Amino acid sequence: MSDNLHHDEVTGVDTTGHDWDGIKELNNPLPRWWLWCFYITIVWGILYTIAYPAWPLVQGATAGVLGFSTRAEVAVDIAAVEAQNAEVSAQLASADLSTLAVTDPAHQYGVAGGAAVFRANCSQCHGSGAAGVQAAGYPNLLDDAWLWGGSLEAIEYTVRHGIRNEQDFDARWSEMPAYEEVFTAEEIAATAEYVLSLSGSDHDAAAAAVGMEIFAGECSSCHGDAGMGDPELGAPNLTDAIWLYGGSRDKIIETITYSRFGVMPAWGQRLSEAEIKAVTLYVHQLGGGE
Template sequence: MADNIDKDDVTGIDTTGHDWDGIKELNNPLPRWWLWCFYGTIVWGIAYTIAYPAWPLVNAATSGVLGYSTRAEVAEQIAAVDAQNAEVAQRLASADLAALAPDDPAYRYGVAGGASVFLANCSQCHGAGAAGVQAGGYPNLLDDDWLWGGDLEAIEYTVRHGIRNDIDPDARWTEMPAYGDIFSDEEIAASVEYVLALSGQEHDAALAEQGTELFLDNCAACHGEAGEGIREMGAPNLSDAIWLYGGDRDTLTETVTYSRFGVMPPWGQRLDEAEIKAVTLYLHQLGGGE
């Protein structure tokens, strides 16, 4: 075997036998300091898995002999903060929101806490700044155009029960028919032109005139004869420039043809009373609350 060992001609050191275009790898031993560090990491890893939670099991992980848990530590810290705020949180939970003054500690606590509740639960749809996402039909909560009303009572009800969900029997519920199953293509086009005219946009006047009777016979019951919407029914105002899904001709045609059916979950089953009222206060004071 010794006769088969390849040695480097210059250094006289054994090679590994690897050859890359004439370049050979010397079989030098690893530095002692590196080896000791490597062995140390192995010892450290074994000690760590014995002392701390490490190995995942079916429902949990090994707890380790020290029983330390960062989750438990955070839970303790949260519990300590909750205990400090228990009194003001209870005041908020039982408060009449309309009667809370802005300088009331319960009001300030609610707005600050409501921001956290919003970011954790609502921002995924309405955006971190609550400006909404038109492409998905998630409303802007910063303006004063509220389908169901933007006062404290209306906002709290919407947060608590949600919209068009099958979970809460008290959810707000209305449904626009899909007029693609009712109107002809020509009637849909005429209706769209009439809605464009209502909102002051460029439109085909002749088609809009044809759409007048269609709108009054089929749409005015919910949107009102002037197209200004009816909040009790959650029917939007069609005469302004604020649109939940978009107000251009193509988007309106899609809306009239296929309808829309946005759903919001009922947060009353997920948040406690103080959190519901906190996020209500937060939303109301953003600028669009009435």
């Protein structure tokens, strides 16, 4: 390859040898100011990795000679905020929520703090807006249908001890039997028709008449003779249009056949007393609390 192929006669500068549709790139040297900036950034990067946490190790990372830690700074900030709120937090922790006035600073602090507790610990199941996820059996906390009661006392107990978990001896506990091996498919279908009739949904009247007798013998002990449920047992009201797992004919048949067994963790072992009462106040004031 001759020198003419790598030399631009107009500018007198060598080219890189690259050719894009007849367009060639001049091989001009980089400006010295740019090179010095580049070298300085290399030196700065090396010094930074020495001074601050940088290089990953098997456990953690190099600490850096300055001992700087963003985690430590955040911990200091959190401690400062907690110190500022210590008095009102202690008042909330010792308060009787049923008599705590909405104008009380502890109540206002609790609702605001409870929103943060809810977003950090409860929104994963109940949703960021607390509307629940029906397909997965996570209840909507905005309506007035409460399996275990929606009073402040009931909500606090549920938050503290959870539902059907094995971590807290005082967890709320009830279990609907699976009727797969108890009823025939026809009996399950008839019971489903009766359950549909309780909420005023479209149903087969003849099948519902058969299902009513089955319901009276097997289901009324928990759901009540009129199907209105029992908060003491966590038995849902079947006469409204609110369904935790869906109220279609197929979903009701599925529930009767295989049962449901939702679990909620006990937050009393994870949250402070003030946090439990704060999230109780927050959930209660969302609109569905009794």
